[in-house]
Amino acid sequence: MHRLSLVGKLDERPGLEDKDFLVTHEPTQEYMFYTSKPRQLIKIDGGMDAIPADEVTAELIDTWVCSKAFDFLKAVPSRISFVLELSVHKEAFWKRLVALAPRRYWINSQQAGVLVFDANQDCGCLRTYRLTTGETHDELAFTNKPWIKLQSEEELYKLLDTPTGKHVFEAWQDHTRKILSMPIQFVEGRLANTSVEKTFVFAKGNGCVVCGKNAECYAATTIGSPTAAVMIQMSVCSEHLASAKEHPSTFSFLASLFSLSWDLPALNKLDSIPDDLIPTIHTLAAKELGGTVGSAQKRKRGWHLRLSLPSGWHWLLRVNSMTDFAYMLYEPGIPTERYRADSARDHRDVPFFPIHQHSNPDEDDDEVTPSFLYGHPLFDIKGLLSAGKRYGAY
Ligand SMILES: [Zn+2]
Ligand SMILES: [Zn+2]
Numbered sequence: 001m002h003r004l005s006l007v008g009k010l011d012e013r014p015g016l017e018d019k020d021f022l023v024t025h026e027p028t029q030e031y032m033f034y035t036s037k038p039r040q041l042i043k044i045d046g047g048m049d050a051i052p053a054d055e056v057t058a059e060l061i062d063t064w065v066c067s068k069a070f071d072f073l074k075a076v077p078s079r080i081s082f083v084l085e086l087s088v089h090k091e092a093f094w095k096r097l098v099a100l101a102p103r104r105y106w107i108n109s110q111q112a113g114v115l116v117f118d119a120n121q122d123c124g125c126l127r128t129y130r131l132t133t134g135e136t137h138d139e140l141a142f143t144n145k146p147w148i149k150l151q152s153e154e155e156l157y158k159l160l161d162t163p164t165g166k167h168v169f170e171a172w173q174d175h176t177r178k179i180l181s182m183p184i185q186f187v188e189g190r191l192a193n194t195s196v197e198k199t200f201v202f203a204k205g206n207g208c209v210v211c212g213k214n215a216e217c218y219a220a221t222t223i224g225s226p227t228a229a230v231m232i233q234m235s236v237c238s239e240h241l242a243s244a245k246e247h248p249s250t251f252s253f254l255a256s257l258f259s260l261s262w263d264l265p266a267l268n269k270l271d272s273i274p275d276d277l278i279p280t281i282h283t284l285a286a287k288e289l290g291g292t293v294g295s296a297q298k299r300k301r302g303w304h305l306r307l308s309l310p311s312g313w314h315w316l317l318r319v320n321s322m323t324d325f326a327y328m329l330y331e332p333g334i335p336t337e338r339y340r341a342d343s344a345r346d347h348r349d350v351p352f353f354p355i356h357q358h359s360n361p362d363e364d365d366d367e368v369t370p371s372f373l374y375g376h377p378l379f380d381i382k383g384l385l386s387a388g389k390r391y392g393a394y
Contacts, residue, residue, distance in 0.1 A: 034157035037079045041087040041130065042072055048093070056093060058100035066123035070176065073125065080161050082169030084125045087132040094131045099145070101129070105156055106147040113147065114156055119165070121205055121212070124172020126160055171370065175206075201233050206355070208237040214343075214355070216321060217241040219253060238321075278303050278319070285377040289315060289384060290394065305377075313393035315384065317377050327377075327384060328361075329393060337361050339387050341371040341380075357387070 047064050048056045065072075065086060078085050088094045098104065101115035117127040150156050205212025215235035234253075236244055247253040278296065286293045286307040294306030294314065302320025309315070312332035319325055326342035341357040347368050350356045357371035371383060388394050 032154045034079045034161070035152075035154050038077060039079050039085060040076050041085050041132065042076050043089065043132075044086050045089045045093065053090065053092060056096070058093075058096040061088075061093060061097060062100070062117055062127060063122075065127055066120070069123045069125050069127075079157060080126075080165075082119075082125050082165055083157075083160055084127045086127060086129050088129055089132055091131070091133065094129075097129050104145065104147045105159075106149050107151075107153050107156060108149060109152045114153075116160065119168045119172065121172075124169040124176075126165060128160070175370075201235075203235040207235040208240050209234045210240040210243065211237060213237045219244040278305070281305075281319070281377055282307070285317065285381070288381040289388070291315065309388070309393055311393055313388070313391075315388075319377060327380070329388060329391060331391075331393070338391050341383070341387070 044061065044065060047068070048061065051060070065084065069084060072084055076085075088097060097115050098113070102118055103116040105114045105116065106112075107114060112130065115129040117129075119126060150159070202209050203215065207213065207215025209215075215237050217236050217238055218233055219236050219241060220233040234244075244253040275298070282293055282296055282305045285305065289307060289309070291307040291309040291314070294308055295304070296306070297304045301324065302318055305317040305319060307315050307317070314330050316328045316330065316337075317325075318327070324343055326340060326344075328337040329339040330336075331338050338360070339358065340361040341355075343355050345354040347354070347356050350368050350370055355371055356368050359365075359367040359369070377384075385394070
């Protein structure tokens with residue numbers, strides 16, 4: 001399931017400057033690998049203040065935390081890079097989280113529970129929740145669901161700190177930065193040239209705020225007075241740009257996503273790469289990829305741009321739109337491609353569908369994995385260079 005997240009807040013420093021958010025925990029006396037490191041628990045009850053307490057569900061709390069994950073990571077040191085350590089003060093919130101948590105750990109030495117929520121497409125971090133109240137509570141009594149008993153907190157960290165967890169997190173982080181990179185350029189232009197003071201960028205999954213698929217368009221609006229304007233920008237796919245346009249205004253579209261009912265105008269759109277930019281992109285891609293410009297042909301499914309490398313290998317970049325592209329790498333003397341990254345909608349099981357890569361295209365041992373590419377050659381140089389190096393083209 002995709003959820004709408006506020007993935008970036010560009011103009012301000014992370015929202016956790018507020019000291020009230022932080023509770024410092026002293027490390028334990030004896031030397032321990034994890035627990036000797038400093039840590040601040042992120043207090044989250046305040047984030048729910050705007051909502052009546054009885055309407056705050058565990059899903060809502062965790063969704064809010066997922067949407068703030070990027071800010072939290074920047075603002076608060078944690079003992080494991082991909083683990084968010086959160087604390088809940090309200091007992092009612094805690095009980096709801098206990099009931100929803102996929103994993104519950106009971107730390108014997110502290111007589112306290114830790115709830116663990118796994119990474120998902122909106123948040124590559126593990127979220128851990130603890131109850132922090134003045135009194136002692138027997139959290140075990142809050143649910144008849146099973147708890148996994150552990151001797152110490154150190155043991156819990158060991159359990160959470162897996163290479164897979166780290167990999168998922170790093171992939172999510174790269175991916176999130178990538179889906180935000182174009183909106184950010186757009187927003188930075190706006191910030192430099194207008195009176196806009198604050199900007200919120202919304203995206204989910206691969207980009208589109210509605211469906212989570214790759215977003216090559218934007219719907220943006222500015223609200224507030226000219227002296228204190230706030231720009232809201234949403235990534236959308238072309239299909240959902242069309243639905244956005246059916247709304248009387250961009251703001252009403254945003255409001256519909258949040259089930260609100262405000263209103264204000266303005267709409268901006270950014271298409272796939274225009275034809276007159278192709279020669280420039282071809283030249284720049286050749287330069288960045290360390291090769292020379294080859295042929296460029298416009299075909300039914302977009303431009304076929306070739307570029308040759310000094311090693312004799314060559315790249316073929318098919319560029320149609322950011323939701324329809326393929327990059328292929330060829331070895332000298334071999335007619336079939338050695339590596340391919342593409343967006344064909346044929347590997348639904350691969351995370352971050354539809355964009356993926358083939359380790360050995362059309363062969364039995366072909367492995368299909370996420371490529372985290374953008375579909376615009378200039379944004380994808382890093383990924384292409386590292387693939388090229390893996391295959392010996394460089
Ligand atoms: Zn969409
Ligand atoms: Zn493919």
